Amino acid sequence: LAAEDGPALLAILDPLHAADIADLVEQLPEDERDTFVRLYGDKFDGEVLSELDERLREDVVHAMEPAVLAEAVRVLETDDVVDLIEDLDDPQTEAVLEALDDDDRVVVEQSLSYPEESAGRLMQRELVVAPDHWNVGQTIDFLRSQDDLPEQFYHVILVDPRMRPTGYVTLGRLMGSAREVPLTDITEESFRTIPVLQDEGEVAYAFNQYHLISAPVVDADERLVGVITIDDAMAILDEEHEEDILRLAGVDEESSLSDKIVDTTKRRFPWLAVNLVTSILASLVIAQFDEVIAQFVALAVLMPIVASMGGNAGTQSLTVAVRAIATKDLTSANLWRVIWREAAVGLVNGIIFAVVMGVVGVIWFSTPLLGVVIAVAMVVNLVIAGLAGVIIPVVLDRMDIDPALASGAFVTTVTDVVGFFAFLGLAAVLLI
Amino acid sequence: LAAEDGPALLAILDPLHAADIADLVEQLPEDERDTFVRLYGDKFDGEVLSELDERLREDVVHAMEPAVLAEAVRVLETDDVVDLIEDLDDPQTEAVLEALDDDDRVVVEQSLSYPEESAGRLMQRELVVAPDHWNVGQTIDFLRSQDDLPEQFYHVILVDPRMRPTGYVTLGRLMGSAREVPLTDITEESFRTIPVLQDEGEVAYAFNQYHLISAPVVDADERLVGVITIDDAMAILDEEHEEDILRLAGVDEESSLSDKIVDTTKRRFPWLAVNLVTSILASLVIAQFDEVIAQFVALAVLMPIVASMGGNAGTQSLTVAVRAIATKDLTSANLWRVIWREAAVGLVNGIIFAVVMGVVGVIWFSTPLLGVVIAVAMVVNLVIAGLAGVIIPVVLDRMDIDPALASGAFVTTVTDVVGFFAFLGLAAVLLI
Numbered sequence: 001l002a003a004e005d006g007p008a009l010l011a012i013l014d015p016l017h018a019a020d021i022a023d024l025v026e027q028l029p030e031d032e033r034d035t036f037v038r039l040y041g042d043k044f045d046g047e048v049l050s051e052l053d054e055r056l057r058e059d060v061v062h063a064m065e066p067a068v069l070a071e072a073v074r075v076l077e078t079d080d081v082v083d084l085i086e087d088l089d090d091p092q093t094e095a096v097l098e099a100l101d102d103d104d105r106v107v108v109e110q111s112l113s114y115p116e117e118s119a120g121r122l123m124q125r126e127l128v129v130a131p132d133h134w135n136v137g138q139t140i141d142f143l144r145s146q147d148d149l150p151e152q153f154y155h156v157i158l159v160d161p162r163m164r165p166t167g168y169v170t171l172g173r174l175m176g177s178a179r180e181v182p183l184t185d186i187t188e189e190s191f192r193t194i195p196v197l198q199d200e201g202e203v204a205y206a207f208n209q210y211h212l213i214s215a216p217v218v219d220a221d222e223r224l225v226g227v228i229t230i231d232d233a234m235a236i237l238d239e240e241h242e243e244d245i246l247r248l249a250g251v252d253e254e255s256s257l258s259d260k261i262v263d264t265t266k267r268r269f270p271w272l273a274v275n276l277v278t279s280i281l282a283s284l285v286i287a288q289f290d291e292v293i294a295q296f297v298a299l300a301v302l303m304p305i306v307a308s309m310g311g312n313a314g315t316q317s318l319t320v321a322v323r324a325i326a327t328k329d330l331t332s333a334n335l336w337r338v339i340w341r342e343a344a345v346g347l348v349n350g351i352i353f354a355v356v357m358g359v360v361g362v363i364w365f366s367t368p369l370l371g372v373v374i375a376v377a378m379v380v381n382l383v384i385a386g387l388a389g390v391i392i393p394v395v396l397d398r399m400d401i402d403p404a405l406a407s408g409a410f411v412t413t414v415t416d417v418v419g420f421f422a423f424l425g426l427a428a429v430l431l432i
Numbered sequence: 433l434a435a436e437d438g439p440a441l442l443a444i445l446d447p448l449h450a451a452d453i454a455d456l457v458e459q460l461p462e463d464e465r466d467t468f469v470r471l472y473g474d475k476f477d478g479e480v481l482s483e484l485d486e487r488l489r490e491d492v493v494h495a496m497e498p499a500v501l502a503e504a505v506r507v508l509e510t511d512d513v514v515d516l517i518e519d520l521d522d523p524q525t526e527a528v529l530e531a532l533d534d535d536d537r538v539v540v541e542q543s544l545s546y547p548e549e550s551a552g553r554l555m556q557r558e559l560v561v562a563p564d565h566w567n568v569g570q571t572i573d574f575l576r577s578q579d580d581l582p583e584q585f586y587h588v589i590l591v592d593p594r595m596r597p598t599g600y601v602t603l604g605r606l607m608g609s610a611r612e613v614p615l616t617d618i619t620e621e622s623f624r625t626i627p628v629l630q631d632e633g634e635v636a637y638a639f640n641q642y643h644l645i646s647a648p649v650v651d652a653d654e655r656l657v658g659v660i661t662i663d664d665a666m667a668i669l670d671e672e673h674e675e676d677i678l679r680l681a682g683v684d685e686e687s688s689l690s691d692k693i694v695d696t697t698k699r700r701f702p703w704l705a706v707n708l709v710t711s712i713l714a715s716l717v718i719a720q721f722d723e724v725i726a727q728f729v730a731l732a733v734l735m736p737i738v739a740s741m742g743g744n745a746g747t748q749s750l751t752v753a754v755r756a757i758a759t760k761d762l763t764s765a766n767l768w769r770v771i772w773r774e775a776a777v778g779l780v781n782g783i784i785f786a787v788v789m790g791v792v793g794v795i796w797f798s799t800p801l802l803g804v805v806i807a808v809a810m811v812v813n814l815v816i817a818g819l820a821g822v823i824i825p826v827v828l829d830r831m832d833i834d835p836a837l838a839s840g841a842f843v844t845t846v847t848d849v850v851g852f853f854a855f856l857g858l859a860a861v862l863l864i
Contacts, residue, residue, distance in 0.1 A: 319678060
C-alpha cells in the first residue's frame with residue numbers, strides 16, 4: 001500500500017471475502033485509508049461498502065468517485081442499500097439514490113419512511129408469494145416460470161386474496177411433496193408475522209426464541225409488505241449484544257476502534273463525569289467521619305476493601321439482572337424470588353468474607369473491635385449490593401430507561417455510600 | 433397449577449410455542465416444577481425439553497416417566513438429541529439413547545464422539561447432496577423422487593466422487609434455473625466448509641462474518657460429514673455473547689436465574705475472593721502512607737474518587753479491548769495505534785477531570801497544594817487505566833487465557849495500586 005502499487009493490491013484482495021476486505025480497511029490508519037480507496041478504485045464494490053463499520057463508511061463514500069459509488073450500490077439488494085444510506089449525510093444519500101434504478105429508488109425511499117431500528121428498515125421487498133388455495137404442482141410451475149426470482153429465498157409465503165399472509169411453506173417441503181398436495185397441508189408450524197413498526201431488537205429476539213428462518217412483515221392492516229430473513233436478524237442480535245456489553249461498561253454503544261481520539265474522549269467523558277459526581281457523594285459520607293479517621297488511620301487503610309467488595313458484588317447481581325431482563329427471564333412472576341435469592345447470596349458470601357476480613361483486621365491492626373467493625377460492614381454491604389443489583393435495573397426498566405445503560409452508576413453509588421456509612425458509622429460507635 | 437388442574441393447564445399451554453412453555457417452566461419455583469411435569473404428563477414433548485435451560489433439564493428429565501421421555505426424544509432431530517443429552521448424567525443418557533431407533537442412536541453416538549463445543553456436536557447428519565456433474569433437471573427429479581427429505585433444508589450440497597463438498601446451490605436458484613443448466617453454474621459464492629473439530633465460537637463467527645445460511649462440515653480428509661445451519665449458529669452466537677457479558681462482570685458464565693442459592697453463592701465466590709486479595713494489595717499501598725493520612729484526613733476523604741475514576745476508565749478501555757479481540761478487530765496491525773489512542777484519551781479526560789477536581793479540592797479543603805496533588809494523580813491514573821485496559825487483555829489473549837474472564841481483576845488492581853500510590857506519594861512529597 002505504501003508503494004501505491006495498485007495491481008499488487010488487487011491481486012492480494014481478489015480472493016478475499018467482502019467482509020474480510022472491509023475488516024482490513026477498518027484497520028488502516030486514516031491517511032492510508034484514502035490511498036486504499038483510490039488504488040482499489042472501481043473494484044470497490046457495494047458488498048465491501050455494506051460490510052464497513054458505519055462511521056468509516058461515511059469517510060470512504062466521501063473518498064469514492066461518484067461513478068464508482070453509483071456502480072457499487074447498483075449491485076446491492078434494496079435492504080442493503082437502505083442499511084448503507086441510513087448512516088450517510090444528506091448530499092451522499094442523494095448521490096446514492098440517484099445512482100439507483102427508478103424501481104429500486106422507490107422501494108428504498110419507502111423503507112426509509114419507516115422509523116430507524118424498526119422492522120420496516122430491516123426487511124427486504126423481494127419476496128415470493130402464492131395464493132393459499134394453490135397446490136404444490138401449481139406453485140412449482142409458477143416458480144419455474146418466473147425469471148426474476150430473488151437471489152436468496154427459502155420460503156413461499158401464502159397469502160389470502162387481500163394479501164394477508166396466512167402461512168408459509170419451505171422450498172424443501174415443496175420439493176418433497178406430491179404435485180396434488182394443497183399448500184395449506186404443508187405449511188410450517190413456526191409461522192409468525194412481524195409488525196412493520198416492531199423494534200429490531202424484538203425482531204431478533206423472536207427469531208432466536210422461535211427458531212425462525214424468515215418471517216413475513218405486515219402493516220397495520222395485516223397486509224404483507226416485506227420479509228425479514230434470519231441473517232439480518234443474526235446481525236441485529238450481534239449488534240444488540242455489543243451495545244449491551246459496552247453500555248454496561250459505561251462506553252457509548254457506538255464506540256469503535258476506528259474512532260478518532262477526540263470522538264473516543266467525548267464518548268467516554270459522560271460516564272466518567274457521572275462517576276465523578278457519585279464518587280464525590282461517597283467522599284461526602286467519609287467527610288462526616290473525618291475525626292474518627294484521624295484517630296484510627298487503619299480505617300482509611302481498610303476503606304477501599306469495603307468499597308471494592310460491595311462494588312464487585314453489586315456488579316455481579318446487576319449483570320445477571322440486566323441480562324435476565326433483556327432475555328425476558330426476569331418477570332413479575334419470579335421477581336420476589338430473585339430478589340430474595342440475591343439478598344441470601346449476599347448474606348452467605350458476606351458472612352464468609354466477614355470472617356476472613358475480621359481475622360485479617362484483628363491480626364493486622366491488633367484491635368479486635370476493628371475486626372468486628374469491618375466484618376459487620378462487609379455483611380451489610382454485600383446484602384445491600386445484592387438487593388441494589390436487582391432492584392435498580394428492574395425499577396429503571398419499568399421507567400423505560402435502559403437498565404444496561406444507567407444501572408452501574410446507581411448501584412455503585414448505593415454500595416459506596418452504604419458501605420462507607422456502615423463501616424465508618426459503626427467505627428464511630430464502637431471505637432470511640 | 434396450585435389446584436392441580438391438569439386439563440385446565442393443557443388448555444392454557446396448547447396454543448403456546450415450545451420455547452415459551454420452557455420459559456414458563458423456568459420461572460416456576462422448584463416444588464411447583466415437579467407438579468408441572470406430572471400434570472403436563474405425556475404432552476411434554478421433546479421440543480419443550482430442548483428449549484429448557486441446561487440445568488433445569490436434568491431435574492425435569494428426572495421427574496419424567498421413562499415412557500414419556502422416550503416418546504419425547506423420538507420426535508427430535510438428531511442434533512437436538514445430542515444437545516439434549518450432552519448435559520445429562522450417565523443413567524439418564526442411557527435411558528434417552530435406548531429410546532431412540534437404532535439408526536438415530538448410531539448417529540447420536542457418533543456426534544457425541546466429537547469434543548464438546550466443537551462443530552461436530554453442532555452439526556446435523558440429515559443432509560441433501562448431489563454429484564457435482566448433475567444439472568438442474570436431474571437434481572429436481574432426484575429431490576422429487578425422495579420421500580424422506582429432511583424437514584428443513586435450504587441448500588443442495590455438491591460433492592465430488594470422493595464425497596468432498598465442492599459447492600452448494602440454494603433451492604431458490606434451483607427453482608429459478610432452466611433444467612439443462614449444470615449445477616456448477618449456479619453455486620453460491622459464499623461457499624465455505626467447516627472442519628468438524630472447529631470450536632463452536634469460531635463457527636458462529638464465520639456465519640456472522642460471511643452471512644452463511646448453512647455450511648457443510650468436513651472431516652480431516654475434507655469429506656462431508658454433516659451440515660450446520662444458521663439457526664444453530666445464531667443460538668451459539670447468543671450463548672457466547674452471554675458468556676462474555678457474565679465473565680466481564682466476574683460471574684460464572686453458566687449462571688442462571690433458576691440456580692439455587694448455594695450454587696449461585698459458589699459461582700460468585702471465586703471472583704469476590706480474587707477481588708479481596710487485590711483490594712488488600714491496594715490497602716497495603718495505603719498503609720505505607722498512614723502517617724500522611726493521619727496529618728491530612730482530607731486525603732482519606734478524596735481517596736475513593738481517585739480509585740473510582742481509575743477503575744471506571746480502566747473498565748471502559750478494557751471492555752472495548754475485550755470486544756475488539758473477540759470480534760478480531762484488534763490485531764497486531766493496529767495494536768500500537770490502539771494503545772496510543774487509549775493513552776491519549778486517558779490523558780485528555782485526565783486533564784479535564786484534573787482541573788475539575790483540583791478546583792473542588794482547593795475550595796473544599798482550602799489547601800491549594802491538595803488540589804495539585806489530586807489533579808496530578810487523576811492524570812496519571814487515567815493514562816495508566818487506558819494503557820492497562822488494552823495491554824492486559826491483549827497479553828492474556830496471547831497467553832491463551834480468556835481476556836473477558838481475567839482482565840477485570842488485573843486492571844482494577846493496577847489502577848488502584850497506581851492511583852493510590854500516585855495520590856498519597858505525591859501528597860507525602862508536597863504536603864509534608
